[in-house]
Amino acid sequence: MPSKTTHVDQFLLIHSARADNWREITTLADAWAANRGERTALEAAIAEVAPAEEYHAYPGGRLLSALAERIATNDAGGAAKLARRISNGLLSHSYRGRPSEWDVHDEMSVTDVPDIMPPGTGEAGGRRPYFEVLFVNSQPAVRWEAFAAEIRRLRRPEDGFIYEPVLVGSFEDAFCAAALNPAIIAVVLAEGFPYRSRHDAPVLRSVLDPLGEAEGPDMSALRLARGLKRIRPELDVYLLSDRQVEKIAGDPAADAVRRVFYAVEEPLELHLAILEGVQARYETPFFDNLKKYARRPIGTFHALPIARGKSVFKSDWIRDMGEFYGLNLFLAESSATTGGLDSLLEPTGTIKRSQELAARAFGADHVFFVTNGTSTSNKMAVQALLAPGDIAVVDRNCHKSHHYGMVLTGAQPYYVEAFPMTEYSMYGAVPLASIKRALLALRAEGRLDRLKLLDLTNCTFDGHMYNVRRVMEECLAIKPDLIFLWDEAWSGFARFSPFLRPRTAMGAAADIEDWLRDPASVSAYEKQHADLGKNPSDEALLAARLIPDPRLVRLRVYQTNSTHKSMSAIRQGSMLLVKDVDFHNVEAQFHEAVFTHASTSPNQQLIASLDVARRQMELDGYGLVMNAIEIALKIRRAINEHPLISKYFRVLGADEMIPAEYRQSGFKDYLAPGATWATAVKAMKEDEFYLDPTRMTLVCGTAGFDGTQFKGLLANEYDIQLNKTSRNSVLLQSNINNTRSDIAHLIRVLVEICHGIEKRLADGGEGERAAFAARVKSLMTDVPDLPNFSHFHEVYRGDAGRTTPEGDMRAAFFNAYDASVCEYVPLIGAECDRRLKDGPEMVSANFVIPYPPGFPIMVPGQVLTQETIDFMRKLDVKEIHGYEKARGLKLVKPDAVAAKAKRQSKAR
Numbered sequence: 001m002p003s004k005t006t007h008v009d010q011f012l013l014i015h016s017a018r019a020d021n022w023r024e025i026t027t028l029a030d031a032w033a034a035n036r037g038e039r040t041a042l043e044a045a046i047a048e049v050a051p052a053e054e055y056h057a058y059p060g061g062r063l064l065s066a067l068a069e070r071i072a073t074n075d076a077g078g079a080a081k082l083a084r085r086i087s088n089g090l091l092s093h094s095y096r097g098r099p100s101e102w103d104v105h106d107e108m109s110v111t112d113v114p115d116i117m118p119p120g121t122g123e124a125g126g127r128r129p130y131f132e133v134l135f136v137n138s139q140p141a142v143r144w145e146a147f148a149a150e151i152r153r154l155r156r157p158e159d160g161f162i163y164e165p166v167l168v169g170s171f172e173d174a175f176c177a178a179a180l181n182p183a184i185i186a187v188v189l190a191e192g193f194p195y196r197s198r199h200d201a202p203v204l205r206s207v208l209d210p211l212g213e214a215e216g217p218d219m220s221a222l223r224l225a226r227g228l229k230r231i232r233p234e235l236d237v238y239l240l241s242d243r244q245v246e247k248i249a250g251d252p253a254a255d256a257v258r259r260v261f262y263a264v265e266e267p268l269e270l271h272l273a274i275l276e277g278v279q280a281r282y283e284t285p286f287f288d289n290l291k292k293y294a295r296r297p298i299g300t301f302h303a304l305p306i307a308r309g310k311s312v313f314k315s316d317w318i319r320d321m322g323e324f325y326g327l328n329l330f331l332a333e334s335s336a337t338t339g340g341l342d343s344l345l346e347p348t349g350t351i352k353r354s355q356e357l358a359a360r361a362f363g364a365d366h367v368f369f370v371t372n373g374t375s376t377s378n379k380m381a382v383q384a385l386l387a388p389g390d391i392a393v394v395d396r397n398c399h400k401s402h403h404y405g406m407v408l409t410g411a412q413p414y415y416v417e418a419f420p421m422t423e424y425s426m427y428g429a430v431p432l433a434s435i436k437r438a439l440l441a442l443r444a445e446g447r448l449d450r451l452k453l454l455d456l457t458n459c460t461f462d463g464h465m466y467n468v469r470r471v472m473e474e475c476l477a478i479k480p481d482l483i484f485l486w487d488e489a490w491s492g493f494a495r496f497s498p499f500l501r502p503r504t505a506m507g508a509a510a511d512i513e514d515w516l517r518d519p520a521s522v523s524a525y526e527k528q529h530a531d532l533g534k535n536p537s538d539e540a541l542l543a544a545r546l547i548p549d550p551r552l553v554r555l556r557v558y559q560t561n562s563t564h565k566s567m568s569a570i571r572q573g574s575m576l577l578v579k580d581v582d583f584h585n586v587e588a589q590f591h592e593a594v595f596t597h598a599s600t601s602p603n604q605q606l607i608a609s610l611d612v613a614r615r616q617m618e619l620d621g622y623g624l625v626m627n628a629i630e631i632a633l634k635i636r637r638a639i640n641e642h643p644l645i646s647k648y649f650r651v652l653g654a655d656e657m658i659p660a661e662y663r664q665s666g667f668k669d670y671l672a673p674g675a676t677w678a679t680a681v682k683a684m685k686e687d688e689f690y691l692d693p694t695r696m697t698l699v700c701g702t703a704g705f706d707g708t709q710f711k712g713l714l715a716n717e718y719d720i721q722l723n724k725t726s727r728n729s730v731l732l733q734s735n736i737n738n739t740r741s742d743i744a745h746l747i748r749v750l751v752e753i754c755h756g757i758e759k760r761l762a763d764g765g766e767g768e769r770a771a772f773a774a775r776v777k778s779l780m781t782d783v784p785d786l787p788n789f790s791h792f793h794e795v796y797r798g799d800a801g802r803t804t805p806e807g808d809m810r811a812a813f814f815n816a817y818d819a820s821v822c823e824y825v826p827l828i829g830a831e832c833d834r835r836l837k838d839g840p841e842m843v844s845a846n847f848v849i850p851y852p853p854g855f856p857i858m859v860p861g862q863v864l865t866q867e868t869i870d871f872m873r874k875l876d877v878k879e880i881h882g883y884e885k886a887r888g889l890k891l892v893k894p895d896a897v898a899a900k901a902k903r904q905s906k907a908r
Helices: 006-031 039-053 060-072 076-092 141-152 170-181 202-211 220-232 245-249 250-258 267-282 287-296 306-314 321-326 327-332 350-362 375-387 400-409 432-444 467-479 493-496 504-515 520-532 540-542 582-598 604-640 678-687 707-716 740-780 809-815 830-838 868-874 894-907
Strands: 132-134 162-168 183-189 237-241 260-261 366-370 389-393 414-416 452-459 464-466 484-487 556-561 572-578 688-693 695-699 729-733 821-824 848-849 879-881 888-893
Touching: 006 039, 006 076, 006 604, 060 076, 060 141, 132 170, 132 809, 141 162, 162 170, 170 183, 170 220, 183 267, 220 237, 220 250, 237 245, 237 267, 237 821, 245 260, 245 540, 245 821, 260 267, 267 604, 287 327, 287 350, 287 604, 306 321, 306 327, 321 327, 327 400, 350 366, 350 493, 350 572, 350 582, 350 604, 366 375, 366 520, 366 582, 375 400, 375 452, 375 484, 375 572, 375 582, 389 400, 389 432, 400 414, 400 809, 414 432, 414 848, 432 452, 432 467, 464 467, 467 484, 493 504, 493 604, 504 556, 504 572, 572 582, 572 879, 604 695, 604 740, 707 729, 707 740, 821 830, 830 868, 888 894
Parallel strands: 132 162, 132 183, 183 237, 237 260, 389 414, 389 452, 452 484, 484 556
Antiparallel strands: 366 572, 464 688, 556 572, 695 729, 821 888, 848 879
16 A cells, blocks of 8 residues: 555645545455455555544544454455445545444445535535544543543534544644644643553654654643644643642643643533534624524615615516525625624624634734725735835835835835746745845934834745744844734635744744743843844844844734635635734724725625634634645646656746745755655745745746746636736646645646647647747746846935935826826837937836736836836736836936926925
8 A cells, every 4th residue: 555645754645645545445455355455455554544543533443443353354345345434434524424424333325325515505504513622631542432432422412513532642642633633623631641652653753743842851731732732723722630720720831721620520511611612713703693684674775775685686687696696695785884783994793703703813913804805905004004204125026005005105115126036037035134134224324213114925926935933033133113014915824734824924923922921032132142242243133143132022013814815705805914012002093094995885795704714714724724735735746747747847846936045954845855744844944935835836838838828728728717827837826625626637637738739749840849949948048037126216215315225106106197297108119228328217107017927017216227128028918007008108207307396395
């Protein structure tokens, strides 16, 4: 039986490998029953999966024992039937709602097909949600089955959920079970368990080491509780103790525990506490209330005729819309914010409560729901945190909403550049050295007090994730009150992965909070301060991994996420997350920003979807994100190791997406020879940049397609949709919605396309092959250099530093409204070339944003250089925002701007 997927170096594949392993066991059992295989092969396969199977409730000890007994008695047919039952149960999850699946003697009939279809849209009620509870105890293993039976007897018909116990007897087993079994969403700890597992299985150590839990002097239940919450903060942890529970409950170390019980004197109370804890996460205040609202008879005299659906269902002309969307959509619509509903602009009821639950789920202090997309979330944050004349260090390649936010507020952007990936016509992320240089330059100019915000994209569209904690700590070492805005539109899901969470804004902020509370933080700062001396040079500060003074730090972190991009929210659903010790000073400004940007008619269904998306991620997010990563790893392997597909396509590895200088661990890629999961985790922890595994850059230029062309081919001919393209690549994204069937469809399509290329090259002769080679060379070699931001024109730098590049972009933006100070110059022609050579300088009047690459290559007030013009001329994309081909480049005339300002000054 193949076993590589269960080894440590494939840790993230272990969930899907479980189903694969049971299908293999079924195949081996069938072969044995048909006299085509050996019993020993079946026994070896079962022995290999046995240790990890103890971490799951199903199939459980009774079914596994029954399977072992049938094998031992040479009942090959019975073993094959039972193995198939177990495999089908795991594949379909039928065991979650069908009690007979757990019965050793119940054999599935021919007509008893596993229920693998989703519930119908009109189905009411249905089965109770199922989950598993991990019980960590010190009882002998022979008593576990009896203990599990006692737990099951506590079930009541009125319980809202149903759970199965998973019993383990050691620290190691508990940690592995929580990591390997996403169905576990609550843990009950009894004291007195040992550290070491009763199994001598190397795979256990392989799981534990990357998770960072080594054996030490403290092996207590409280340490285990803290460790479990570190990898899965959504877990409810309960502690059973026969010691001084009052003292334990008051111990700060017990913060990770939801409730402490004295031994097992109240088993029913423990059972109810578990259900109550799950209910607290299952609660969706706004969605629940909206469902109740939809069931009420409401008379509508407000300005939303579509509410209640009468104008739809009574019309012969638009009734089909009602039939398509269903009645509930219209019953749940309203423009009212009274009568049981709530206001998104000033929430006091169910929306407020839903936002509080979201803050708990995402590790924030406050959360704002936003129904206009993360473009609006970003502009809200920028407006609330910046005032005219403030300086913000900004990634020049960030989403346009950040640039427009600077225009709206009048803040001055200090643009910093990401490292280029010229070969693929895309940018990466901004090196920390560039950010530190910007802060040190402002300090040298005496303008550090004007700097308010660092604004970065994490992760980038193409998957580059910052070492967020390191960036914030080193910046705080230079400016202790710097505010951070992290645009995590594409990585909101990362909160629910123990490996990716530290690279999120809220995850890193929590780690820094813990560090600030640790007395050792002051000692670490004092030591570095002594080592660097009183007045260290900029070179010394750039070379050092700076430690901030914990006594001065004001931790102020903001994160935006496009909930709809990686979770189950309706399009445009976004959240703005806040962890700011000084939020009370800017809270009023935030409410003003909400009033400025949020619609006064937000969509009720969109708000409800944000509520539900949070619920799903708290209860199911760990497993869903694991699955998304598994899907991505399987796609990488299926493409890069396929003998035909890999001739024309490949998914880029980390070594091709991130320069070696930013991969300090030396990690190259998941598929690189010798790569292990431990090395991947090392890269996650240490490297300056890490590549989000769910984002896959597929090179298509080597197949003769540009990104836009290939995207259109996939959409129009094969019904495969994707978003982002570059000159010679497309971006594939795996998410919580993808299945392995999606992988199979993608691979079949790529094989078909490759066969078409092969046939065309074979049938077309030398001429076709030469044309193909020329096309590939054009796409892969003759690529334009990527332009950096040049500088703002001096007319927009009256309030800027002598050596720092910030400028007044707002003034330039609104100068473009005045035709008398603007002109147009054709992109192609002698006039543009003459201006570049002899002047006067050409100054952009607006944002120019080609798609792809999707970032502004010109901003208002920017002086245009040869490299920018060359890039524009080589672009072969159809969509360029801010550029009218018929009229040319829109420019402002600095002399005319200055003269106008002089006239206005005299008039005043």
